[in-house]
Amino acid sequence: MKRDWKRSLFSFVLPWVGIGLLAFFWVRWNEPKAPVMPVGLAEVPGARLMYRYECGRCHKVALPGMDGKMGPPLRGLRDRAYIEESLRFPGRRVKHGYINGMPSFNQLPAAEIKELVEYVYQL
Ligand code: HEC
Structure with missing residues (x-):
């Protein structure tokens, strides 16, 4: 037994x-692995929000893991007003050759918009 x-x-x-x-x-x-923020970037202004709002899913950005193809690579945009408009009302001026596929970030607090604009401006 x-x-x-x-x-x-x-x-x-x-x-x-x-x-x-x-x-x-x-x-x-x-x-599927979401882009993970490297230790040390959590406190870096701008970069931390780029991870929080997952810009790297659609944009190639000079940050680890951000290699999206849907939108244009973010680099050399030297116009703060245009960057802010792109964040708040992405459909207003759709970049030639790309689809109107970016979500609006107009609901973000003004301080976060400013932080993102400054970050994208210096890329
Ligand atoms: C779901 C995909 C997606 C996400 C997420 C996304 N974008 Fe975009 N973005 C696009 C697409 C597609 C375009 C091109 C069409 C247009 O101009 O609206 C674009 C355009 C832009 C432009 C204008 C670029 C140029 O060369 O004219 C900026 C600036 C920008 N995005 C910043 C951001 C930032 C910052 C974030 C994160 C807070 C973000 N995007 C998140 C898809 C996305």
């Missing part, structure tokens, strides 16, 4: 535990 109990544990229960563990880790390893 004792032997039978052991046999069923090893031949039936343990394989399923193994399959369960494999499935669990397979799913975890295959989860």
Whole structure:
């Protein structure tokens, strides 16, 4: 009797535990990875918001993990008013060659808009 109990544990229960563990880790390893903010950038003005609002999903930016293709690379925009307009009302002037696909950030607090504008301005 004792032997039978052991046999069923090893031949039936343990394989399923193994399959369960494999499935669990397979799913975890295959989860899409959001751009993770490198330690140290959490306090950097501008950069921290670029991660919080995931600009890098659509824009290529000079920050780790930000390599989006939907919008233009953010670089050399030397016009604060234009950058602010792009954030608040992206549909007003759609950049040639790109779709009107950027969400509006008009609801952000003015201080955050300013922080983002300054950051994009100096890229
Ligand atoms: C869902 C995709 C998406 C996200 C997220 C996104 N953008 Fe955009 N963005 C676009 C697209 C597409 C364009 C080009 C069309 C246009 O001009 O509206 C664009 C245009 C811009 C422009 C104008 C660029 C130029 O060369 O004229 C700026 C500046 C900009 N985005 C900044 C940002 C910032 C800063 C963030 C994060 C707070 C952000 N975007 C988030 C898709 C996105």
